[in-house]
Amino acid sequence: MKTGKFAHAALVFYGILVLAFLYLPLVSVGFASVSKARYLSFPIRKYSTDWYGKAVESDTVRDLLFLSLKVAGIVTLLAMVMGFFGALAFARYQWRYRKLFQKLILLPIFFPQTVLGLALLMWFNAIGVIPSWKTAVVAHLVWIAPIATLVIAIRAYSFDPALEEAARDMGANTWETLREVTIPLLMPGVVSAGLFAFLLSWGNFPLSLFTTGADSTLPEWLYAKMVSGYSPLVPTVGMLSVAASAVLLALGLTAPWLLRSLRKMRS
Amino acid sequence: MGDMPILRINALTKTFDDFTALHAIDLNVHDGEFLAIVGPSGCGKTTLIRLMVGMEEPSDGAIWLRDQRIDEVPANKRPTCMVFQSLALFPHRTVGQNIEFPLKLRKVPAAERKARALELLALLRLPEDYYGKRIDQCSGGERQRVALARALAFDPEILFFDEPLSALDYRLRKTLEKELRELHLRTGKTFVYITHSLEEAMVMSDRIAIMRAGRFEQIAPGAEIYARPSSTFVAEFMGxxxxxxxxxxxxxxxxxxxxxxxxxxxxxxxxxxxxxxxxxxxxxxxxxxxxxxxxxxxxxxxxxxxxxxxxxxxxxxxxxxxxxxxxxxxxxxxxxxxxxxxxxxxxxx
Missing domain, CATH: 2.40.50.140 (Nucleic acid-binding proteins)
Known part of the structure; x- marks a missing residue:
């Protein structure tokens, strides 16, 4: 459909407005991270990248990054495995309680994360588990594994069941069918789910706040420093965290192209 | 074509809950013949082929391949192969890798696999450079040939077809019908072909089995069924x-x-x-x-x-x-x- 001049201008204006709404807060954090002043104030009078140097050198920041990376990494791996088999049960195979499973598996996504965090904390206390980064992994998984399942299930729904039947018909056993057909065909969904899992765990605050105990992840530290003890290190670490997410996202999006190029170079 | 049945079906019954898809049917498939099983939608022909290849378990009755009872043998242990309606070509594999798939499962060395794949490409009149092509780069007719080549690479005792030409346009279907007939004659293998198209069955097969509501109405050569149908249903179904x-x-x-x-x-x-x-x-x-x-x-x-x-x-x-x-x-x-x-x-x- 062709748009008129006025409609076209209105659409461009609307687009800019939406983008500004989404990205301006992040831009302001970016500005704050390069401010020389110790306190947050606009407009920024003196610019400096010193805080980036301090952030890289800081042991605290390094420990926080490492812990957050560890939690997100383990959550990603477990969510991919759980999501893969969950998606097969969700979308590929007919079984007696499938419909009930489909409903129950998605329910944790809709719980408020604070309530979920509180419930998990109470549960850990009840069974005598001391909260730490390990309990945070469990908490993140309760929320993220259903999302990973859903992402992989979307891929599994578009999968022709005859492909697995054909493999079996030609002599493949269950493991060979999984290895040769199911896993490769669901892999784009598994990678997407992994990306989601990492980014959701990496940036998660409410579940971590309730379940990390004495340990602390990056979002928790950012919040604590905003409430008391603010310095430009806070927006700087925030920007580094965003940059890490962006790099991972870019890697995830270009992975198929990179793999294809690599295969071509090899052959 | 030998008179000796390669496949015998005795009183085969299949029920789904309270619906009976097959009613104690009997069928003999002769060694080397091209048998077409024809019938309207919902007559039970797809259920029958799925039982024959092992994708479904019968509710009653037996299936014999030569002297071995196979109805309890899992699909991956049967010496039969099927060309699916959707062709079921693996989209993440090249043409060559698709053809080599059954050989890879049998741990055939890579060089031998490739040689056989190229041989089959030639048999199916596909150029050698298709070996490295992606499946989505092939046309409908080429995909049919790749699916056939893959099934032949398996070297089955019986090759089953579940309406593989149904999604093609008329001209291509006509060409492939003749090629399939020719391929049957060249390979001498036993072909069992499911279709709802009588025309397809008449062009290709040695015998036609007409199915209706889970039973065989008549099993005979096409010309005989056409001239001497056993029922008004068969007479009307044949044109x-x-x-x-x-x-x-x-x-x-x-x-x-x-x-x-x-x-x-x-x-x-x-x-x-x-x-x-x-x-x-x-x-x-x-x-x-x-x-x-x-x-x-x-x-x-x-x-x-x-x-x-x-x-x-x-x-x-x-x-x-x-x-x-x-x-x-x-x-x-x-x-x-x-x-x-x-x-x-x-x-x-």
């Missing part, structure tokens, strides 16, 4: 047909000579194919004759088809060569007829 109830004095038909002797007073339905009838000259005698008025005419290339309504208001179809057509269009009174040998009496209960 256009004129059916006359001879128990009610043949309706408007005039029977004389051999026809009177053979069909008068019989119980059943007299079948006459439209192409067996001819337009009679005013005084011309025929063993079977009927008068009526042309109500419509349809040009079918070199032939012409007339719809004729008899005095008893029965519609009769006649198909003749254009040069043998009548002068004058709809509304023209005509007499049509044929010899007794062109008729077949269906004695149905």
């Amino acid at each position: 256009e047909v004129n059916l006359f109830d001879v128990s009610a004095n043949a309706g408007d038909l005039t029977l004389s000579g051999r026809a009177a002797g053979q069909f008068s007073g019989q119980q059943g339905t007299l079948m006459i194919r439209p192409e067996s009838l001819r337009i009679l000259a005013p005084e011309e005698a025929a063993e079977v004759a009927v008068s009526g008025t042309v109500t419509a005419e349809y040009l079918l290339g070199s032939r012409i088809q007339y719809a004729i309504t008899t005095a008893g208001d029965k519609s009769v179809t006649v198909e003749v060569l254009r040069e043998n057509g009548i002068d004058g269009g709809p509304g023209t009174p005509v007499r049509i007829g044929c010899g007794a040998s062109a008729c077949h009496l269906i004695a149905e209960a």
Whole structure:
């Protein structure tokens, strides 16, 4: 459909407005991270990248990054495995309680994360588990594994069941069918789910706040420093965290192209 | 084609909850034959092929491959292979890798696998450079050939086909029908082909099994089923047909000579194919004759088809060569007829 001049201008204006709404807060954090002043104030009078140097050198920041990376990494791996088999049960195979499973598996996504965090904390206390980064992994998984399942299930729904039947018909056993057909065909969904899992765990605050105990992840530290003890290190670490997410996202999006190029170079 | 059955099905039954898809059917498939199983949608032909390849378990009955009972053998342990309706080519593998798949499962060395894949590409008239092509770069016809090559790489005792040509356009389907027939003759393998298209079955197969509501109506060579159907269902399924109830004095038909002797007073339905009838000259005698008025005419290339309504208001179809057509269009009174040998009496209960 062709748009008129006025409609076209209105659409461009609307687009800019939406983008500004989404990205301006992040831009302001970016500005704050390069401010020389110790306190947050606009407009920024003196610019400096010193805080980036301090952030890289800081042991605290390094420990926080490492812990957050560890939690997100383990959550990603477990969510991919759980999501893969969950998606097969969700979308590929007919079984007696499938419909009930489909409903129950998605329910944790809709719980408020604070309530979920509180419930998990109470549960850990009840069974005598001391909260730490390990309990945070469990908490993140309760929320993220259903999302990973859903992402992989979307891929599994578009999968022709005859492909697995054909493999079996030609002599493949269950493991060979999984290895040769199911896993490769669901892999784009598994990678997407992994990306989601990492980014959701990496940036998660409410579940971590309730379940990390004495340990602390990056979002928790950012919040604590905003409430008391603010310095430009806070927006700087925030920007580094965003940059890490962006790099991972870019890697995830270009992975198929990179793999294809690599295969071509090899052959 | 040997007379020895390679596959025997005894009293095979399949039920899904309270629905019976197959009712204790029997079937023998001869070694090296091309058997087509034809029937309307929902008649149970896909259930039958899935039972034969092991994708479904029978509720009752047995399937024998030569001397081995196979109905309890899992699909991946049976020496049979199927070309699926969707072809089921692996989209993440190249043409060559698809063809090599069954060989890879058998741990055949890579060089040997490649040599066999190239051999099969040549057999299926696909260029050698298709070996490295992605499946989504192949046309519909090429994909059919790749699926066939993959199934042949498996080297099955019986090759099953589940309506693999149904999604193709008419011209390509016609070409592939002939190629499939040719391939059957060249390989000498046993082919069992499921289709709802009678035309496909007639062109390719040695025998046709007509299915209806989970039972076989008739199993015989195509020409025999066409000329001597066992029921009015088969007669109508095999193409256009004129059916006359001879128990009610043949309706408007005039029977004389051999026809009177053979069909008068019989119980059943007299079948006459439209192409067996001819337009009679005013005084011309025929063993079977009927008068009526042309109500419509349809040009079918070199032939012409007339719809004729008899005095008893029965519609009769006649198909003749254009040069043998009548002068004058709809509304023209005509007499049509044929010899007794062109008729077949269906004695149905």
